[in-house]
Amino acid sequence: MVVVKNVLCSFCGCVCDDLEVSVEDNKITGVKYACALATEKFLHSQEERNPDPLMRADGGFRKVGLEEALDKAARILAEAKYPLLYGWSNTSCEAIKVGIELTEEVGGVLDNTATVCHGVGLEAIQDVGEPTGTLGKARHRADLIIYWGCNPSQAHIRHTTRYTAFTKGLFRSQRKDRKIVVVDVRKTVTSKTADLFLQIDPGKDYELLSALRMAVRDMEFETEAVAGVPVEKIEELAEMMVSCEFGMLFFGLGLTQSSAKNENIAAAISLVRDLNLKTKFLMLPMRGHYNVTGANKVALWQTGYPFAVDFSHGYPRFNPGETSAADLLVRGEVDAALVVASDPASHMPWAAVKNLANIPVAVVDPTLTATSLLADVRIPAAFNGIEYGGTVYRMDGVALKTRKFVEPPPNCLPDVEVLENILHKVRSLKEVA
Amino acid sequence: MELLIKNGIVFDPLNGIDGQKMDIAIRDGKVVESVSSGARVIDASNLMVMPGGVDLHSHIAGSKVNAGRLMRPEDHFRDPEAKTPTTRSGVGSTVPSVFTTGYRYAKMGYTTVFEPATPMLKARHTHDELDDIPILDKACFPLFGNDVILLEYLKAGRIEEAAGYVAWMLEAVKGYAIKIVNPGGLEAWNWGGNVLGLDEEVPNFGITPREIVRSLCKISKMLNLPHPIHLHPNNLGRPGNYETTIETMDCVRDLAGEKPVIHLTHVQFEGYGGRDWLSMSSEGVEIANYVNRHGHVSIDLGQLVFGNATTMTADGPFQFQLYQLTGNKWTNSDVEVETSAGVVPYFYKRSNYVNAIQWTVGLELALAVRDPWRVFLTTDHPNAGPFTAYPKVIAWLMSRKARERVLSKIPRMARKRSNLSSLDREYSFSEIAVVTRAGTARSLGLKNKGHLGVGADADVAVYPLNPREVDPSKDYKKVRKAFGNAVWVVKEGQVVVEKGEIKTAPRGKTFWVKPDIEEDVLRLAAANLKAKFREYYTVEFDNFIIPEDALARPQVLKAG
Ligand code: SF4
Numbered sequence: 001m002v003v004v005k006n007v008l009c010s011f012c013g014c015v016c017d018d019l020e021v022s023v024e025d026n027k028i029t030g031v032k033y034a035c036a037l038a039t040e041k042f043l044h045s046q047e048e049r050n051p052d053p054l055m056r057a058d059g060g061f062r063k064v065g066l067e068e069a070l071d072k073a074a075r076i077l078a079e080a081k082y083p084l085l086y087g088w089s090n091t092s093c094e095a096i097k098v099g100i101e102l103t104e105e106v107g108g109v110l111d112n113t114a115t116v117c118h119g120v121g122l123e124a125i126q127d128v129g130e131p132t133g134t135l136g137k138a139r140h141r142a143d144l145i146i147y148w149g150c151n152p153s154q155a156h157i158r159h160t161t162r163y164t165a166f167t168k169g170l171f172r173s174q175r176k177d178r179k180i181v182v183v184d185v186r187k188t189v190t191s192k193t194a195d196l197f198l199q200i201d202p203g204k205d206y207e208l209l210s211a212l213r214m215a216v217r218d219m220e221f222e223t224e225a226v227a228g229v230p231v232e233k234i235e236e237l238a239e240m241m242v243s244c245e246f247g248m249l250f251f252g253l254g255l256t257q258s259s260a261k262n263e264n265i266a267a268a269i270s271l272v273r274d275l276n277l278k279t280k281f282l283m284l285p286m287r288g289h290y291n292v293t294g295a296n297k298v299a300l301w302q303t304g305y306p307f308a309v310d311f312s313h314g315y316p317r318f319n320p321g322e323t324s325a326a327d328l329l330v331r332g333e334v335d336a337a338l339v340v341a342s343d344p345a346s347h348m349p350w351a352a353v354k355n356l357a358n359i360p361v362a363v364v365d366p367t368l369t370a371t372s373l374l375a376d377v378r379i380p381a382a383f384n385g386i387e388y389g390g391t392v393y394r395m396d397g398v399a400l401k402t403r404k405f406v407e408p409p410p411n412c413l414p415d416v417e418v419l420e421n422i423l424h425k426v427r428s429l430k431e432v433a
Numbered sequence: 434m435e436l437l438i439k440n441g442i443v444f445d446p447l448n449g450i451d452g453q454k455m456d457i458a459i460r461d462g463k464v465v466e467s468v469s470s471g472a473r474v475i476d477a478s479n480l481m482v483m484p485g486g487v488d489l490h491s492h493i494a495g496s497k498v499n500a501g502r503l504m505r506p507e508d509h510f511r512d513p514e515a516k517t518p519t520t521r522s523g524v525g526s527t528v529p530s531v532f533t534t535g536y537r538y539a540k541m542g543y544t545t546v547f548e549p550a551t552p553m554l555k556a557r558h559t560h561d562e563l564d565d566i567p568i569l570d571k572a573c574f575p576l577f578g579n580d581v582i583l584l585e586y587l588k589a590g591r592i593e594e595a596a597g598y599v600a601w602m603l604e605a606v607k608g609y610a611i612k613i614v615n616p617g618g619l620e621a622w623n624w625g626g627n628v629l630g631l632d633e634e635v636p637n638f639g640i641t642p643r644e645i646v647r648s649l650c651k652i653s654k655m656l657n658l659p660h661p662i663h664l665h666p667n668n669l670g671r672p673g674n675y676e677t678t679i680e681t682m683d684c685v686r687d688l689a690g691e692k693p694v695i696h697l698t699h700v701q702f703e704g705y706g707g708r709d710w711l712s713m714s715s716e717g718v719e720i721a722n723y724v725n726r727h728g729h730v731s732i733d734l735g736q737l738v739f740g741n742a743t744t745m746t747a748d749g750p751f752q753f754q755l756y757q758l759t760g761n762k763w764t765n766s767d768v769e770v771e772t773s774a775g776v777v778p779y780f781y782k783r784s785n786y787v788n789a790i791q792w793t794v795g796l797e798l799a800l801a802v803r804d805p806w807r808v809f810l811t812t813d814h815p816n817a818g819p820f821t822a823y824p825k826v827i828a829w830l831m832s833r834k835a836r837e838r839v840l841s842k843i844p845r846m847a848r849k850r851s852n853l854s855s856l857d858r859e860y861s862f863s864e865i866a867v868v869t870r871a872g873t874a875r876s877l878g879l880k881n882k883g884h885l886g887v888g889a890d891a892d893v894a895v896y897p898l899n900p901r902e903v904d905p906s907k908d909y910k911k912v913r914k915a916f917g918n919a920v921w922v923v924k925e926g927q928v929v930v931e932k933g934e935i936k937t938a939p940r941g942k943t944f945w946v947k948p949d950i951e952e953d954v955l956r957l958a959a960a961n962l963k964a965k966f967r968e969y970y971t972v973e974f975d976n977f978i979i980p981e982d983a984l985a986r987p988q989v990l991k992a993g
């Protein structure tokens with residue numbers, strides 16, 4: 001048995017990097033220090049895995065050779081006029097880079113899953129900027145931590161023990177050195193251990209943020225409650241914010257996906273900016289997929305835009321609403337799709353999925369996703385962080401490199417190699433044509 | 434591969450060549466004595482030939498540059514670059530995407546560019562981007578001036594251990610030199626504060642910026658680093674700051690050696706007189722006078738160029754102040770243990786007297802510092818203007834007429850508060866070669882760059898200008914045009930620009946420095962750090978280290 005230390009967890013945006021994994025005969029037999037969610041995923045990563053390249057045939061799928069599957073995927077892209085290359089949040093930056101080159105080559109649209117979650121936050125930053133910092137800032141300095149519209153106890157399980165409430169930092173050494181506040185539409189495990197919990201009416205984040213901005217500026221309220229929260233509680237939170245030495249606001253999909261979307265984030269940014277006139281305050285989105293941050297970063301440095309990048313004019317263009325995946329699919333504008341390490345069929349609006357089912361689709365993914373079931377060709381891939389190593393960006397932009405510790409099943413190449421292959425084949429097809 | 438650049442008019446100040454007609458022979462990426470008759474010939478008759486440009490301070494890669502990209506979609510929209518058979522697509526303007534950065538520098542005849550501010554924890558990101566910048570050779574400077582672990586060593590008076598720590602860090606993150614930004618001020622910024630003078634104590638640490646600068650200067654010498662401490666001092670961007678700037682240079686005077694021991698960067702931002710914005714004046718000449726009298730200092734300009742810019746520095750409190758002043762978008766990005774950073778877009782207006790005074794400061798510095806080997810051309814891209822404005826700056830340096838055209842249009846108050854109109858000096862081509870390549874290469878300790886002697890890296894720029902015919906003083910527009918678009922550029926012996934267009938875009942090297950330190954001292958530093966690493970960082974010691982093979986094309990330089 002081999003014990004591999006300092007293993008990175010490639011599941012959520014916390015990217016914990018202190019795991020210990022035991023391996024015996026190329027099987028993962030134990031995982032230490034990971035959260036329950038990650039432990040399950042590591043231990044089952046090698047099972048329930050269909051390692052075969054598949055192609056659609058007479059209403060079903062048939063097993064094909066890898067080469068044939070790659071050819072098919074390349075043909076789908078090369079023959080398309082305006083393909084969508086989607087996903088990228090659960091893979092390595094190395095794969096994302098090839099994905100961008102491939103999208104540029106075929107004049108398509110590159111979009112990542114941020115388009116349906118924290119993308120609105122990125123748009124807000126484009127408009128106003130953002131006061132932010134790394135997770136260690138919260139750990140060492142913050143005496144006020146706010147979780148807004150996110151539930152780390154379920155989605156980012158080690159967030160509080162590695163980065164906030166229960167860590168030993170340089171200037172804050174224990175739980176009682178920090179105040180924890182939760183703002184959410186319902187009670188959660190996180191809210192139960194909070195010092196203050198504000199239960200907010202669904203979809204009323206913007207109102208509450210605006211009220212907090214008023215309270216922070218010492219303005220009076222004429223109502224008794226805003227967004228379902230009594231004014232006293234709003235004033236209490238405002239007082240905590242103003243009087244803390246270092247505050248950090250973590251926000252999740254509860255904020256980005258409730259009705260006002262980017263106005264919400266802009267309001268949150270404005271609040272945090274105002275607070276910096278009085279104290280020190282930072283904010284950070286709780287990114288879900290382990291490398292969605294990397295998908296945005298690589299797209300930014302290669303194209304200038306974080307997602308929804310259109311190459312149909314030969315240069316990068318960005319206009320969410322027009323160039324974003326869900327909109328392109330709903331309007332039926334794209335005529336083919338390559339889906340990498342993502343499952344739009346289970347998280348996109350129904351109208352988008354319906355149209356996705358009507359165009360040629362190639363899927364590259366370690367597991368057999370719902371999207372693979374409507375694909376024309378499905379190419380299995382190795383797991384980043386288990387079966388191959390690649391660069392990933394933690395939710396706060398800290399880049400780390402995962403490692404390989406078991407061999408992938410036969411036929412399962414790292415997706416970066418799959419994509420390089422497809423790119424190569426697309427180029428030869430275009431040369432012939 | 435052999436190449437012969439024939440009959441060019443060559444400026445190679447490191448080898449004493451000042452406009453002589455000669456051939457440059459190239460084999461296997463190096464300049465050689467001669468080549469065979471089969472060599473490819475580039476006819477450079479009546480064209481100006483210089484070594485490839487070397488930029489020692491330009492924000493081209495890493496976390497804050499990318500934060501700038503995120504904030505400037507309106508900037509990108511204006512300046513798209515389409516894919517061509519030899520180039521990738523991208524966006525330009527003030528915060529260009531990586532491919533465009535490489536192409537545009539190459540087209541100006543630049544072949545080496547250093548990224549000057551990298552948080553160690555985010556160095557992997559910087560290297561990721563540097564790897565993606567085509568053609569250029571690169572490196573990055575890690576930020577030490579507010580590093581908590583270092584401050585603790587200094588507070589305890591343990592400079593030997595501090596040196597071991599710096600050496601370990603440089604090697605671990607594949608950095609090149611010691612960068613200091615607003616020493617102590619960024620630590621204070623963790624609590625929303627700042628440090629406003631060389632002798633003001635850093636909160637919680639009981640040491641002063643003076644001690645930080647002096648200690649790091651000593652450490653840089655102990656480790657025999659090729660480039661001196663690279664410093665952005667306290668009080669940047671504030672009226673009256675020139676005194677702090679001179680004090681900062683002076684605080685290491687007794688540490689002087691054969692080479693400069695301190696490099697002050699983008700000094701334009703540090704050369705202001707007056708008590709407030711209303712009484713602000715240019716004190717570029719004052720600083721230049723100090724530099725002229727003291728050989729232990731070198732500076733670069735951070736020359737302001739009117740128009741669109743994106744300010745980005747590790748100086749969080751400065752960026753916050755600029756945000757309050759302008760009301761523009763503001764990003765702040767703090768990094769645990771190490772540093773802060775900030776980004777604020779800015780538009781420099783010729784009609785704004787503060788901006789106009791800022792414009793004069795950089796030129797005063799350039800013209801009043803007599804030794805071109807200790808003053809370098811930068812715009813602190815993209816802070817005071819984008820690097821693509823270098824040809825404009827070159828024209829201002831070479832032509833009094835070019836400067837006067839601008840001087841006549843800036844507010845009278847700005848003219849009165851500056852000495853620029855009294856400075857007659859006009860740079861020669863040779864001096865331009867010094868401040869854009871030979872001097873910078875020497876300052877960086879890059880022995881094979883910045884010149885065209887036998888054994889040099891075959892990085893060569895051929896500009897469409899006959900320096901024997903063109904009088905730069907009068908024909909400054911021709912000069913500007915020529916430096917903006919080289920006819921041929923050779924990088925490591927490969928023709929990368931031909932007839933002004935990108936011909937091919939090979940991958941450049943990334944330099945990093947292995948400090949001069951006993952192996953057992955280094956091992957001890959590593960062991961000490963490993964033992965306490967988890968107290969400071971949220972990543973594991975082993976995952977923090979960037980192995981050499983994580984870089985696409987690393988090139989180690991052994992210090993000493
Ligand atoms: S918190 Fe996230 S990164 Fe950490 S072990 Fe759990 S799933 Fe993995």
Ligand SMILES: [Zn+2]
Nearest residue numbers: 490549699813
């Ligand atoms: Zn700078």
